[in-house]
Ligand SMILES: Cc1ncc(COP(=O)(O)O)c(C=O)c1O
């Protein structure tokens with residue numbers, strides 16, 4: 001196993017924003033149990049701004065850490081700003097990830113995008 | 127933070143024991159002669175190698191002339207499979223093995239398949255043990271070798287070596303067993319068991335890394351794997367790794383001294399841990415046969431969570447263990463052994479292997495049993511799969 005940065009370990013050991021938002025108006029779920037990582041992202045959007053975001057993750061250290069930092073990076077951001085988040089930026093914010101973990105790191109930004117799409121499609125009126 | 131390391135990964139490798147370490151020391155700076163030379167410095171090294179060879183032979187009831195030193199368990203496996211396949215090609219080009227072998231066997235077989243050989247991978251049953259009848263069914267006229275591991279490195283299951291030895295003897299087929307995990311844990315008599323070739327490795331029995339041996343029964347037709355000088359009775363070239371060979375000899379002597387006593391001690395630790403895990407952690411599956419397994423091996427799946435996360439949290443407490451999850455293997459698939467016993471991917475991802483040695487204490491196991499349940503709940507609380515189950 002390749003080594004994780006201190007930042008990854010910090011987000012893994014003390015993940016921010018874990019849990020469920022009961023009255024979320026956007027939910028995104030990506031990954032599948034076969035490949036070993038599943039992420040679920042809950043967002044609460046008010047006037048185009050992500051006012052709250054929470055996640056649940058089934059996965060490795062990288063999966064948990066990327067979920068956690070993603071929530072930190074997008075909280076308080078507009079949807080347009082949030083949609084600009086890429087997995088490279090997520091990895092960068094964690095001071096890098098081992099190359100074999102890039103697969104896991106893709107999922108966090110994808111889960112966020114899925115949650116925003118869900119909001120745009122179904123959640124606006126909530 | 128200055129916490130103690132608790133080492134529960136003895137199936138991965140072991141600590142070199144002080145006695146083994148001490149036995150190796152003279153061969154780095156004092157008796158450093160090349161064992162192939164005739165002056166006394168070389169003769170000392172040669173003698174030490176022969177003493178080690180004898181110790182290994184004694185430990186499995188073989189003759190000294192039937193033991194050949196190699197650079198690892200992996201090399202022993204490669205040599206056995208390729209050496210038999212290429213030397214007996216005129217008789218046939220079919221090999222039988224199982225689908226839970228170590229990669230040292232599986233990838234060697236894959237290589238042979240690319241070179242025109244045929245290999246049958248017999249599936250094991252749900253308990254992680256191959257049925258000898260399933261092996262018998264696959265025997266053909268052109269089968270030259272059956273290779274079945276003695277004990278599995280992940281789930282610890284002991285394979286039916288007695289029965290397979292009978293089958294190979296009756297059918298005139300060579301029998302190789304990868305005993306890397308078994309030597310020192312289980313009593314092995316190559317004659318009683320009709321074993322023709324046996325692989326072993328020093329670093330699984332408190333010996334050094336990078337040295338192993340292959341037992342080859344007298345009369346077995348085998349080709350060399352490593353070509354070069356005339357070492358090892360012209361069978362395995364390369365100047366001998368004298369210190370490591372001496373360490374292997376000492377390690378095997380110590381490991382086979384009191385197999386029953388050690389087995390009793392380890393079985394006790396194992397059963398205590400399994401009982402406590404099953405009692406205190408719901409949605410938990412013990413992998414591999416409950417009885418027919420290595421005394422120090424526990425392999426368990428915690429549903430709804432992933433193995434690497436468990437390892438990281440254990441590591442933060444100083445506990446070393448391993449997992450068969452995809453994220454620890456660097457591929458997208460969990461361990462082939464866990465899939466072979468029929469576990470679905472999502473469950474196989476949540477596996478934890480604990481492998482105890484006689485250096486482990488009951489206090490260490492108690493510490494693990496105290497810390498494990500909160501680790502599992504913490505990860506489950508984070509898991510979207512577990513939320514669905516709770517609903
Ligand atoms: C069953 C089995 N076979 C072969 C090997 C390879 O041995 P080595 O590490 O000495 O190459 C191992 C160890 O990883 C093993 O557990």
Ligand SMILES: [Zn+2]
Nearest residue numbers: 060063104453
């Ligand atoms: Zn992962």
